[in-house]
């Protein structure tokens with residue numbers, strides 16, 4: 001059975017990290033791959049939980065070694081999704097949920113290395129003002145970092161038509177439920193069910209003789 005790749009993207013401050021945590025609570029079998037970044041660790045962040053924090057040189061070496069399913073320079077730092085980690089989740093037949101910026105999402109949609117379906121979900125803040133208020137309240141960036149993230153959000157939101165689904169993140173639990181519903185619906189797709197239902201179809205085949213001659 002192939003797992004689906006669930007791509008969650010939004011401008012910075014769109015709430016994808018919090019939403020993914022919530023969705024993973026609802027669907028504990030969802031696989032998750034911790035990204036690598038060259039961004040300095042923020043207060044309270046832990047190695048291997050938010051990110052693997054690596055140097056620019058190590059990131060470059062990993063790019064050379066084709067270790068990333070996708071990577072991008074986001075607001076001045078490098079971020080990448082590990083190919084090996086992703087394959088581990090898929091080979092167990094599980095869905096993988098990833099949090100990436102818009103450039104990473106577009107790369108993943110175009111990747112030939114993965115067999116499973118790719119489902120892309122764009123998280124839109126209810127308005128620019130709400131995005132600005134959330135990013136400011138998060139208090140993780142200095143003034144320049146905040147301005148970069150807000151400035152980049154204009155182009156990022158305009159990329160929404162490239163995604164399969166759009167969710168407005170007005171209320172956290174509503175948005176999380178909407179994401180979980182999409183994942184559950186995709187799991188029931190005919191393509192995904194084909195091997196899972198083989199035993200059921202076989203039982204019908206095995207009983208066909210009961211009606212031979214009718």
Ligand code: 5GP
Nearest residue numbers: 012035071072074079080081099100101104
């Ligand atoms: P932050 O520095 O706020 O943790 O993340 C900055 C941006 O990078 C966010 O939009 C976040 O979703 C994105 N990001 C996190 N991990 C990855 C990744 O592995 N690849 C890409 N392309 N973007 C990522």
